[in-house]
Amino acid sequence: MHRSSEVKHVASYLNTRGCECFGQPCESHCPVLTDRTIHVQLKTFIKIRVKPDRTGVVTDGVKHSMNPFCEIAVEEAIKLKEKKLVKEVVAVSCGPQQVQETIRTALAMGADRGIHVEVSGKDYETLGPLQVSKIFAALAKKEQADLIILGKQAIDDDCNQTGQMTAALLDWPQGTFASEMTLEADKLKVVREVDGGLETIKIKLPAVVTADLRLNTPRYATLPNIMKAKKKKIANVKPADLGVDVCSRLEVLKVDEPPQRQAGVKVETVDDLVGKLKEAGRV
């Protein structure tokens, strides 16, 4: 189909997620427990706790914000719009009422309008990449999108599946782990970060791209843009309206914390070290 400079654009599945640090320093964003908890600049140690019934992680009271990779996706979309390569940027998020805040952040960054796919309660607890991909595929067809950009993965569940599944459901090409993307007429040149280095591919639009860390540095929302964002529209849609069944095929059996680190053993000499390793069956 003809696509030149009239590319419409569906931006990312905005993850409103908590951050799983598991006691490790977290560079990107970190939840703060209350408005004024000890928040030590960027490197915050927040202990994520498993719920007592082992069905998941405690999220009550944990601040949620846009998934960092999704921020990068939104930024890329807005950059394309600023270069006038794209006509409209639509920010989409699936979840309960709270995700509207995240959509507003995207609007404040420069997206034109938002779509809130309402999923709440039990459905939200079991919402996973497959259902989201179905929602996305349905929306893409409805909105006649030419390009979908998502974060490569959510930093809480690290699934790294939604982008790929969405492309498959739509039968569209995909450029995942993008660290660079260039729109050339109706083709997209994507530089992907892969294990062996960088891979450059050219894919035809319409396509799905997932954003990796080095794609760009997301802008701050400026105060005037935050005020303008209030006037931008967020449409409400239910999965049923899109003909999508959000019932999960997966059941969480249990969630455990990582095993406690055992204390190490100090040895005096290299021989001792080798001896201990042999004892432990490691050598």
Place this chain on the structure above:
Amino acid sequence: MTHCMKGFQAGLRFQSTGPQASARAATAALKESLGGFSFELTDQQKEFQEVARKFAREEIVPAALSYDKSGEYPFPLIKRAWDLGLINGHIPEDCGGMGLGIFDSCLITEELAFGCTGVQTAIEANSLGQMPVIIAGNDAQKKKYLGRMAEEPLMCAYCVTEPGAGSDVAGIKTRAVKKGDEYVVNGQKMWITNGGKANWYFLLALTDPDPKCPTSRAFTGFIVEADTPGVQPGRKELNMGQRCSDTRGITFEDVRIPKENVLIGEGAGFKIAMGAFDKTRPPVAAGATGLAQRALEEATKYALERKTFGKFIAEHQAVSFLLAEMAMKVELARMAYQRAAWEVDQGRRNTYYASIAKAFAGDIANQCAADAVQIFGGNGFNSEYPVEKLMRDAKIYQIYEGTAQIQRLIISREHLGKFKQ
């Protein structure tokens, strides 16, 4: 992340049914009956606060120490803040600003001050200089002088204090004499923040030297372009703290000001200058609170890392009590400035609350900074740790924008005045 999370769904857990829901319903009913009083911020206020907080912690904090050492004017940071719309928020919308209330400005100010009060003071001096124009300027003056602030990252300054008159504003001697369509100004101002960087000044000068003329009619407020011949900024003063802020003496030698630049009219100056304070004292209090919050957070972080006598120092009551008292002071200072800002945004005279907020916040900022140094112990006295800077920066909050003593004068006058009614 090697931990296997098959089928694990994270995200918000909203229990939309069950005991939590009925508890929420009960709270909602209570809310209705409590009426208007609320500590809740609007979504927009929260978003503004988020941006300011992020900017302060990610961009101001890392740069603050080097600006303090070099004393260099933090123009790159100011430009960034301007780009983000964090400064000049109160410029009316028809002049290109966002027309924010004082409350919103205070929220932003507290966050920026957390990063560095030197940077925040440089920014706040803009508000102070602009306020007389905002409250007393005619349309042409507003469009001209406020408009240009919204178009480019320019600075302005508030020129009232003199070498011989600080608290006693009525004692200023800078003289403005009417000559035809102009006023000719001669005199000396001192301790002018942004004195060397401003594009224009608000100037208060004596226009009627007759001793029988009451204070309320003897002074006039002017807008002075900084490049007017005869305006001579002095050297940058080396101060105890807030070192990157530009503070200078300014000499006015036969400076000619067109009569179009008089605010309201001859003799209206004193009231304008004082009226500006009701709107600028809450943000100054907010700045002091930001500093105190920083002191609290740095001290707490340290107390949870440093060990002595076998425990973290935070586990010793002497230290945890110090932290508790710092927390008390910070929370109360915050509530005080928020009340003062809210009052003036409601359109009411807030002098009483503004003075209380400024006096209290200035005092507790000093106490919290000193306590933070104490908690850091020997390290606190050292320039490699962040708290000694806080102590040096805090002192000025008891001096500028009305000294701690002047605030007490105002509060007692207001209080007794209410009592007598």
